[in-house]
Every structure is written in C-alpha cells, then in structure tokens.
Amino acid sequence: MGTTFLSSTHPQRKGALLMNNFVALLAAILMGVSFPTGFYELLILGRFLIGINTGIGLCVQPLYIGEAAPKHLRGAMAMGSSIFLTGGILTGQVVGLRELLGGESHWPLLLSTCCIPAFVQLLALPWFPESPRFLFLDRGNEAKCVKALKRFHGRLHYRREMEDIQREGLALGSQKAKKPWELFLDRSIRWQLLTIICMTMGQQLSGINGIYFYASYVFQEAGIPEGKIPYVTLGTGACECLTALTCGLLIESMGRRALILGGYSLMTLWCMVLTFSLTYQVYWWAPYLSMACVFAFILSFGLGPGGVTNILTIELFTQSSRPAAYTIAGSVSWLSFFTIGMLFPFIVRGLKQYCFLVFLAECCLVALFIFFVVPETKNKTFLEIKREFHKMNFGRIKEQDGELGERRHLSNEF
Incomplete structure (x- = not known):
C-alpha cells in the first residue's frame, strides 16, 4: 500500500520521506485514541494509514539511499533498510511480550509506538541533502547537485560521482521520468522489468510467511511449553536481523548474484528437509529437525532474497525508470503478500505437511531464473548494468557494425 505515491509526479525523495512521517503520526494518534473513545473505526483507519506509510517508506527510502551512495558502497548502504526493518520486527516482538506492552490494557500504547521513528526522522532528515541524482537528472540543478555530493x-571525493551522473545525463538526454505503464511498453528495459517482477513475487511466495505460520506448531511439537513459545519466537526475529546484518557485510565482497542465488538454493533444500521432518513427526528427532529447518530457512532468506531483492530494483534501472520500477515492484510485492495470506490456509488444509513442496518448486524456479538471466551488478554504474541487459532486450548486434555502431545504438535507446 502506498506504492502508487511515486507513480505520477515523482516528488523529491527527501520531501516524500518527510511528508510520510506526518501520515505515521496521524495513524499513531488514531490507533492510540481508539481504545479510550471506544471507536473501533479509528483503529481500522489508523491501520490503513500506517499501511500507506509503510508502502511509501519501503519504496522511497532505499531509492534515496541508493541514488546517494557511491557505486562501491551502494549495496552495503542500501542494505541499511533491510537491517533496520528486521531490527524493527525484532523490537516489535520484544515489546509485544505480555510482560511489556503485549497485555490487553497496553495494546493501544503498543500500536502508537510507530510515532517514535517518525519523530526521529522529522528531527534528523531536514539536515540531510536531497538525492544528487534527482537534483541533476530530474531537476537540472547542477549547483545543488554538487553541493549535495x-x-x-x-570535497575531495565527489568528482567521480559527479562524472558518473553527468554521463548518465548525457545518455538519457531529454528523457523524462516514466509512468509505470510506460515501462511495460519500453523494449530497452523489458528483461529488467521481468526480473524485478519475478524476484519480488519470488520473495513473497518463497514460503517465508508459511514458515512463520508453522513456527508455533513446530515449536509446540518440539516439546516447548505453550507459555514459552513467544520467547522462542524471538529467535526467528533475531535470525532475520542477524542475517540482514551479515548480508550487509558480505554484499560488496561476494556480490548480489551469489548471495541471492545461494539464498534461494538453500531455501529449496530446507523446504525439502522440512517436508520430510513434518511427515515423520512420530519420531522423537523429527520435531527438533523441523525446528532447525525453521531457523535455517529464515537465515537463508535473510542472507539472500530478503535483502538483495530491493537493491537490485535500484540497480537495474536508470534515473528515468527507477521510481516507476519501484512502484511496480512495491505493488507486486504487496499483491503477492495479500495473495499468499489468503491462499495459504487452503493450501495447508489441502496438502498438510506437503504444502512446502509448493514453495520448494517456487524457490527452485526463481533460482534457475536468476542463474540464467540476472548478471552481477557489484561495483558497476547504472549505465554499465543497462548494457549488460542490452543483448537480451535487443538481440546480438552484428559484429560488422563494430563498437562504434553499438555505442550509437545504445545512445539512441538511452
């Protein structure tokens, strides 16, 4: 929800983030007063607004960071969104314990805590400059771009980034920011668009939500008392947070492709093992193997698909297409999340423990797609990445045309 915010006018990155915090504050107020006033409609409206806030934030924040970061640190800096997202999930699990704010009398206060990060960002973000690429490529303001860089x-290291932005500006020419529907008609980004759609769907349909659904059952079968299960569940949040941090440390050395391909390959393996262990729950060792698979699956997800998918959405597109691509990716992500939330109970009812074979097939297909289609993007400029996809989008250029002919063709497409 909220991803269409980027689809029309493509507002300033920093400005959009600042305004988005007022949505979070309004949502916190509505959810906080819903209990004392007795109006449950305020709770529903507050939840709706915080959904809009989340959708906008998950699109604009990595977009802002990715455009401001140097290419050799772009992956690590963009991983900051995933690191703090998983840290927020873990924090929510902790404060949601019954001994803290999880009790019946404290839930309005728990829901209202979403105002805290909004206040922090409202105080800190005005001191940060706007995205340099946005200032130069979208607004044509070179002076403000240089100042932001x-x-x-x-002052000693900004020139290389400025030269990269100028080269992208020359390649784009007078091309304006595109609308989401225009991306589907643009042959020059056909495979990039197909890649982010497949990877975003793969992220949500990979089985990670099914793992969380099954976690309590697995822990209970392992002999953990029901009252202790919420504390064990904290381990799942800690796993995601740990792997997001690990992914951030490894992404610039191992690269995007190796991490995401390895993540989906391991998730395929754990789906197979988990199906086996759930089938033989009558044996004493099976519940413990199932519990180990739950944590291993979450670790594999966080190490690859959980963090790298968002980074590739930044890197596969140039300035004119990137906001629209984020709109499409965000819409596909939330639609996939809604779909799996609606269908998963019926899948479990029909297939029982074999439901993870569906996710096994999905993870395997996404891994194959990444292996054959997605190139490594580590330490490459946005134009270099676009050239990687050029042959897939247009076919091989005749050798006799030579390098000069290829450059002219690329320039026309840009």
Missing part, C-alpha cells in the same frame, strides 16, 4: 562524499 560534497555533503555526502566530501
């Missing part, structure tokens, strides 16, 4: 990269 100096703030981000320092």
Whole structure:
C-alpha cells in the first residue's frame, strides 16, 4: 500500500520521506485514541494509514539511499533498510511480550509506538541533502547537485560521482521520468522489468510467511511449553536481523548474484528437509529437525532474497525508470503478500505437511531464473548494468557494425 505515491509526479525523495512521517503520526494518534473513545473505526483507519506509510517508506527510502551512495558502497548502504526493518520486527516482538506492552490494557500504547521513528526522522532528515541524482537528472540543478555530493562524499571525493551522473545525463538526454505503464511498453528495459517482477513475487511466495505460520506448531511439537513459545519466537526475529546484518557485510565482497542465488538454493533444500521432518513427526528427532529447518530457512532468506531483492530494483534501472520500477515492484510485492495470506490456509488444509513442496518448486524456479538471466551488478554504474541487459532486450548486434555502431545504438535507446 502506498506504492502508487511515486507513480505520477515523482516528488523529491527527501520531501516524500518527510511528508510520510506526518501520515505515521496521524495513524499513531488514531490507533492510540481508539481504545479510550471506544471507536473501533479509528483503529481500522489508523491501520490503513500506517499501511500507506509503510508502502511509501519501503519504496522511497532505499531509492534515496541508493541514488546517494557511491557505486562501491551502494549495496552495503542500501542494505541499511533491510537491517533496520528486521531490527524493527525484532523490537516489535520484544515489546509485544505480555510482560511489556503485549497485555490487553497496553495494546493501544503498543500500536502508537510507530510515532517514535517518525519523530526521529522529522528531527534528523531536514539536515540531510536531497538525492544528487534527482537534483541533476530530474531537476537540472547542477549547483545543488554538487553541493549535495560534497555533503555526502566530501570535497575531495565527489568528482567521480559527479562524472558518473553527468554521463548518465548525457545518455538519457531529454528523457523524462516514466509512468509505470510506460515501462511495460519500453523494449530497452523489458528483461529488467521481468526480473524485478519475478524476484519480488519470488520473495513473497518463497514460503517465508508459511514458515512463520508453522513456527508455533513446530515449536509446540518440539516439546516447548505453550507459555514459552513467544520467547522462542524471538529467535526467528533475531535470525532475520542477524542475517540482514551479515548480508550487509558480505554484499560488496561476494556480490548480489551469489548471495541471492545461494539464498534461494538453500531455501529449496530446507523446504525439502522440512517436508520430510513434518511427515515423520512420530519420531522423537523429527520435531527438533523441523525446528532447525525453521531457523535455517529464515537465515537463508535473510542472507539472500530478503535483502538483495530491493537493491537490485535500484540497480537495474536508470534515473528515468527507477521510481516507476519501484512502484511496480512495491505493488507486486504487496499483491503477492495479500495473495499468499489468503491462499495459504487452503493450501495447508489441502496438502498438510506437503504444502512446502509448493514453495520448494517456487524457490527452485526463481533460482534457475536468476542463474540464467540476472548478471552481477557489484561495483558497476547504472549505465554499465543497462548494457549488460542490452543483448537480451535487443538481440546480438552484428559484429560488422563494430563498437562504434553499438555505442550509437545504445545512445539512441538511452
């Protein structure tokens, strides 16, 4: 929800983030007063608004960070969104314990805590400059772009980034920001668009939500007392947070492709083992193997698909297409999340423990797609990445045309 915010006018990155915090504050107020006033409609409206806030934030924040970061640190910095997202989930699990704010009398206060990060961002974000790429490529303001680059990269190191932005500006020419539906008609980004749609769907349909659904059952079968299960569940949040941090440390050394391909391959394996262990729950060792598979699956997800998918959405598109691509990716993500939430109970009812064979097939197919289609994007400019996809989008250029002919063709497409 909220992803269509980027689809029309493509507002300033920093401005959009600042305004988005007022939505979170309004949502916190509505949810906080719903209990004392007795109006449950305020709770529903507050939840709706915080959904809009989340949708906008998950699109604009990595977009802002990815455009401001230097290419050799782009992956690690963009992983910051996933690291703090998983950290927020873990924090929510902790404060949601019954001994803290999880009790019946404290839930309005728990829901209202979403105002805390909004206040922090409202205080801190005005001191940060706007996205340099947005200032130069979308607004044509070179002076403000240089000033922003100096703030981000320092006066001694900003020139290389400025040259990269200028090269992208020359390649794009007078091309304006595109609408989401225009991306489907643009042959020059056909495979990039197909890649982010497949990877975003794969992320949500991979079985991670099914794992969380089954977690309590698995822990209970392992002999953990029902009253202790919420504390054990904290381990799942800690796993995601740990792997997001690990992914952030490894992404610039191992690369995007290796991490996401390895993540889906391991998830395929754990789906197979989990199906086996759930089938033989009558044996004493099976519940413990199931519990180990739950944590291993979450670790594999966080190490690859959980963090790298968002980064590739930044890197596969140039400035004119990137906001629209985020709109499409965000819409596909939330639609996939809604679909699996609606269908998973029926899948479990019909297939029982064999439901994870569906996710096994899905993870395997996504891994194959990544292996054959997605190139490595580590330490490459946005134009270099676009050239990687050029042959897939247009076929092989005749050798006799030579390098000069290829450059002219690329320039026309940009």
